[in-house]
Amino acid sequence: DVKVTQSSRYLVKRTGEKVFLECVQDMDHENMFWYRQDPGLGLRLIYFSYDVKMKEKGDIPEGYSVSREKKERFSLILESASTNQTSMYLCASSFFQGSNQPQHFGDGTRLSIL
Amino acid sequence: AQKITQTQPGMFVQEKEAVTLDCTYDTSDPSYGLFWYKQPSSGEMIFLIYQGSYDQQNATEGRYSLNFQKARKSANLVISASQLGDSAMYFCAMREEGETSGSRLTFGEGTQLTVNP
Numbered sequence: 001d002v003k004v005t006q007s008s009r010y011l012v013k014r015t016g017e018k019v020f021l022e023c024v025q026d027m028d029h030e031n032m033f034w035y036r037q038d039p040g041l042g043l044r045l046i047y048f049s050y051d052v053k054m055k056e057k058g059d060i061p062e063g064y065s066v067s068r069e070k071k072e073r074f075s076l077i078l079e080s081a082s083t084n085q086t087s088m089y090l091c092a093s094s095f096f097q098g099s100n101q102p103q104h105f106g107d108g109t110r111l112s113i114l
Numbered sequence: 115a116q117k118i119t120q121t122q123p124g125m126f127v128q129e130k131e132a133v134t135l136d137c138t139y140d141t142s143d144p145s146y147g148l149f150w151y152k153q154p155s156s157g158e159m160i161f162l163i164y165q166g167s168y169d170q171q172n173a174t175e176g177r178y179s180l181n182f183q184k185a186r187k188s189a190n191l192v193i194s195a196s197q198l199g200d201s202a203m204y205f206c207a208m209r210e211e212g213e214t215s216g217s218r219l220t221f222g223e224g225t226q227l228t229v230n231p
Contacts, residue, residue: 009157031217033218035221040123040223041223042118042120042205042221042222042223042224043205043207043221044221045218045219045220048218050217058218088157090159092159094217096217100147100164100166101217102149102161102164103149103161103217103219104161105151105158105159106158107156107157107158108157108158108159110157
């Protein structure tokens, strides 16, 4: 089974802090994604990566950056956390090829910025 | 414009009955895929079913089936014989093949399904 592991289920940080959310997958997937989920808005794509050291902006990249130094690991960085970044963050991965390949998700990180 | 629309914020169904969750989409790409995911209260996203735009038959996976009406641009999820464990948030998502590499998905707002005993 595909395993996507997010480093924390719950995280509390303060305004202005630099926050790192880590995601690791064990299925040699080329693609990795970061979403945030807010009530009534569904999942919105922040950033994605289709190869090591490659990254592309999603729909809401402002205030975030990412890092992919190794194929299995994709990190989301909040450079200076703000209260409007309090949300549920979901990491996902998938194979590059194959239109029917679903994305596999981690359990999510509930991040609170105080 | 919204690419994926789920018009039912909440749905209720009696245990053992069938329920249909609506999803409409908007794309000009002739090649695309449609996915349904389930998210229980614990938060994980569980892949349920996939339908490709060129698939001739509606997809089925156990108690889940997809009512795909291409001309209407709808891809409704049908859950038969509902169980209490089906209570969850359900998301419809679309992948457009013309998108840049990365196979990104666009998600709808979700439908909260509650199964009553």
